Amino acid sequence: MTQWGGTPIDELLRMSNSERISVVLPEQTKKELEKLCKVERxxxxxxxxxxxxxxxxxAKTEGKL
Known part of the structure; x- marks a missing residue:
């Protein structure tokens, strides 16, 4: 499992094979996500x-991938 002290997002964005995705969330879910991210820094x-x-x-561990 990935450790929460993983690769900084800036490094990921510099990688030539990185791609962006969009996600649509209900307003309340986004607010709660923002709060959680702030707590997690x-x-x-x-x-x-x-x-x-x-x-x-x-999924890999369970043989799904």
Whole structure:
């Protein structure tokens, strides 16, 4: 599983194979995400990247990927 002290988002954006995605969230969900990111001292992009990477790592461990 990815450690929460993972790669900074700035480094990811400098990588030539990085891509951007858009996500649509309900207003309240976005507000709560912003609060959580502030508590975790992470950008939204970095926080979401880590959540996605954790899900991918789990799927690999479970043989789904």
């Amino acid at each position: 992470r950008s939204i992009s970095n926080f979401v990247y880590l959540l996605i990477q954790d899900a991918i790592d789990r």
